[in-house]
Amino acid sequence: SSWAGLWAFITSGGRRIKFPLVPRSNLPAAPGVRFLMPLSDDMKSIKHERLIGAIAVRWTHLENAAQHMFWAVAGLDSRTGRCITQHMAFRSLCDAILTICHETPEYNARYSEFKELISEADSLRKERNDQIHALWGVILGEGAPKVVKSNEVTGLLIKARGKLKSTIVHTTVEAIEESLGEIENCSRRIHALYRDVAGDVKNPE
Numbered sequence: 001s002s003w004a005g006l007w008a009f010i011t012s013g014g015r016r017i018k019f020p021l022v023p024r025s026n027l028p029a030a031p032g033v034r035f036l037m038p039l040s041d042d043m044k045s046i047k048h049e050r051l052i053g054a055i056a057v058r059w060t061h062l063e064n065a066a067q068h069m070f071w072a073v074a075g076l077d078s079r080t081g082r083c084i085t086q087h088m089a090f091r092s093l094c095d096a097i098l099t100i101c102h103e104t105p106e107y108n109a110r111y112s113e114f115k116e117l118i119s120e121a122d123s124l125r126k127e128r129n130d131q132i133h134a135l136w137g138v139i140l141g142e143g144a145p146k147v148v149k150s151n152e153v154t155g156l157l158i159k160a161r162g163k164l165k166s167t168i169v170h171t172t173v174e175a176i177e178e179s180l181g182e183i184e185n186c187s188r189r190i191h192a193l194y195r196d197v198a199g200d201v202k203n204p205e
Helices: 043-074 080-085 090-101 111-133 174-200
Strands: 007-012 013-021 032-034 138-141 152-160 162-171
Touching: 013 080, 043 080, 043 090, 043 111, 043 152, 043 174, 090 111, 152 174, 162 174
Parallel strands: none
Antiparallel strands: 007 013, 032 138, 152 162
């Protein structure tokens, strides 16, 4: 059957928004789910998209802070350190930091502080990945919310690791904004901890 000319209307935040109905066959496998792609740029969508962009940028700052932490506890200058960590997976970087701190007597006494902070950063990594890689938009289908309120955003998180799994993501702009603040705060605390324990990263000779 043809989907051309089929539309849906959703009232959000007092506004009536028109959406084209998109066939499921044009989307990644997600049985029973249809996307409704908005044509209008309401303020909620604009703020949401800006927050997702901000999370992507701030996460690079947190990754950089973690790299600096590794260089500091490993006694590397910034140039040598960058050669080692630039393409290192974040989980591997975290493991390396914790292993050095555990095996180095001068850092071992504060190992629990490093572990708590690194664990928090890794938890934020998972949250960041879900937010960055979700297919955001209004979704209809089994498991989707019946009503999308003015401050809410809905998307689809698709994973294919051994089997295909699709999960409805239903959150708010405020919750994503809170995640952004947590990433920024964790980044600052990483810088503060390694400087307190190991000092600033050495400059290349």
